[in-house]
Amino acid sequence: MDNPAQKRRFRWSYLLLLIPYLAMMWVPSYNRALPEVAGIPFFYWYQLLWIVLGALLLLPAYFAVTREDDSR
């Protein structure tokens, strides 16, 4: 079976994708009510913030992939 995936070089930007896993699965690090932002307890706004951070951490990997596709 042809498998070009095995010849591909390792993409360092993919390591960034692991960061949200560390942050979100370490529940005790955000399991608290303070400090609040706009009346929202820490537990809630911190996780909502990670939606944005998670998307930003995806960007380098996304650009790495699209650049590779363009040059192909």
Added chain:
Amino acid sequence: MTMNPIAVTIFVALFVFVTVLGFVAARWRRGDLTHLHEWGLGGRRFGTLVTWFLLGGDLYTAYTFVAVPALMFGAGAAGFFAVPYTILVYPLMFAVFPRLWAVAHAKGYVTAADFVRGRFDSRMLALAIAVTGIVATMPYIALQLVGMEVVIAGLGIPMTFTIGGIAIPDAPLLIAFVVLAAYTYNSGLRAPAMIAVVKDALLYITVLAAVIVIPAELGGYAKIFASIDPKSLCWRWANRGILVRNRRMRRSVLDRHWHCCFIRIR
């Protein structure tokens, strides 16, 4: 419950509009719908924008808007699992799916079972994957039906219709599901993709209402969170018990905060 004429009118108008769209979708980016990849994958010709709409419309459903909020209302912080879950699923999908798409495109696979059959050369494994996929979808469809029922009942539409002396239970649900099945059968993936544009617009309106209008009506986020039982404001390990230290603080103004801040696993 009495019917709100405005809400029912908007609901019926949207339902009719979406139904028409569902059938019209068959002509969109026209292809021979007798081919499975045309019917089931829109001919693999959906671009980034259409796929974005389709994903938005398919991921955020009655589960997101009825089941998860209901769980949060009942269980508190534990129901918030849906948010980190979403955060963690996207990087995983990003790492896996473009490759899966490329292989499926090159080899002409339509379903997950096709991929497994091609990859592992096993008809039985492919069959197991197909059966698992169908069975695993059942509870999810049941959840969507319950969600539809809640919405229809919430509008005050009677759920049981009596025609000629025979009572038909869940008649509005039945009608809605038959119509949905009919245009999906007729148009394939083009139907949900086209409807997703309408659905996503409605989702954005709902989200903005939930984030801006509802807190304004209820007196702000601080007031909403203050009215929540402090014990359900943060995550607690089920069956492990919790230790609330510094009980002297419990009657203070910071009551709910101290509950959360001093929760420890025994």
